[in-house]
Amino acid sequence: MKLIIKxxxxxxxxxxxxxxxxxxxxxxxxxxxxxAQADAAVILGNxxxxxxxxxxxxxxxxxxxxxxxxxxxxxxxxxxGGLGKEGFYEGSKMKEYLIGxxxxxxxxxxxxxxxxxxxxxxxxxKIQKKYHFKSFIVVSQYFHVTRTKKLFKDKEFENVNSVSPxxxxxxxxxSILREFPAYYTQ
Numbered sequence: 402m403k404l405i406i407k408x409x410x411x412x413x414x415x416x417x418x419x420x421x422x423x424x425x426x427x428x429x430x431x432x433x434x435x436x437a438q439a440d441a442a443v444i445l446g447n448x449x450x451x452x453x454x455x456x457x458x459x460x461x462x463x464x465x466x467x468x469x470x471x472x473x474x475x476x477x478x479x480x481x482g483g484l485g486k487e488g489f490y491e492g493s494k495m496k497e498y499l500i501g502x503x504x505x506x507x508x509x510x511x512x513x514x515x516x517x518x519x520x521x522x523x524x525x526x527k528i529q530k531k532y533h534f535k536s537f538i539v540v541s542q543y544f545h546v547t548r549t550k551k552l553f554k555d556k557e558f559e560n561v562n563s564v565s566p567x568x569x570x571x572x573x574x575x576s577i578l579r580e581f582p583a584y585y586t587q
Contacts, residue, residue, distance in 0.1 A: 420581050427580055430563070431543030437562040439536035442466045442475045443525050445549065446482015446491030446515060453489055455498060458542065461566035463495055465540050467502045469564060475538060477508050479525055481515030491515075518545070519587055522552040529558070536560040542568070544577045548584045 444466045447459040455463070469475045478499060482491025492511040499509055510528055515521035525537070539549045539561060546563035553561045 423581055423584070424577050427544055427547040427584070428577070430547045431545070431565050434564050435562050436474075437536075437538060438474045439538040439560075439562060440475070440534040441477040441479050441510075441532075441536075442469050442538045442540050442564075443479045443481060443521070443549075444495060445518065445521055445539070445541040445545070446480065446495060449485050449487055449489040449491055449494045451487045453487075453494065455494060458568060458570070459491070459495070460498070461568040462540050462542075463498050463502075465564055465566045467499065467504060469538060469540070470504055470508065477510060477532070477534075478504065479510045479512060479528060479537075481512035481521040481524060483514065483516030483520075518549055519552060522549065522556060526553075526556055526558060537562070539563040541565065542573070542576065544573060544580050548580060548587065551584065552587065 444462050447462065448456040449459070450456060466478050470478060480492045480495035480499070482495065484490050490513040492513040492515065496509050496511050500506055510532075512521065512524045512528065515524050528534070529537075537553070537560070539546050539553075540563070541549060543565035546565055550561045550563060553559075
């Protein structure tokens with residue numbers, strides 16, 4: 402019995418240590434901005450409120466995309482999200498916001514079928530082939546971008562950087578916990 406407890410304790414310590422190193426890495430990676438330029442930003446969707454306004458988290462992602470465009474780091478913006486339970490297509494609401502911030506309609510590409518990160522990556526790669534994009538900057542919360550970039554690389558698209566809004570909330574702790582298994586299972 403002591404041997405089983407010792408083995409279980411060792412396994413727990415190994416997994417916990419792995420989790421800590423993984424979490425530190427995704428936080429560091431997510432908060433790093435290499436100041437890269439790219440053909441397009443891919444802004445991942447998030448909650449649209451019941452009244453049609455954007456969640457603060459989503460608004461901060463879009464503000465980041467606006468800054469990338471205004472600073473001439475990107476030429477196009479892909480907004481990707483699905484149909485939320487609130488009844489709004491995230492991509493369409495994101496486009497409305499960007500147009501309201503003086504981003505030209507011709508710059509914005511909408512993906513309303515990006516119901517999750519994997520689908521956003523797959524749909525973005527279809528768009529990439531149509532427009533011949535050679536590089537992307539992923540825009541999402543800092544804890545989410547490492548997995549998103551990994552999904553692009555898994556599909557053999559390597560030229561992907563990321564930028565995250567400087568927006569933090571209590572639910573980030575849960576999200577960091579969730580990213581650990583999601584990174585290895587998606």
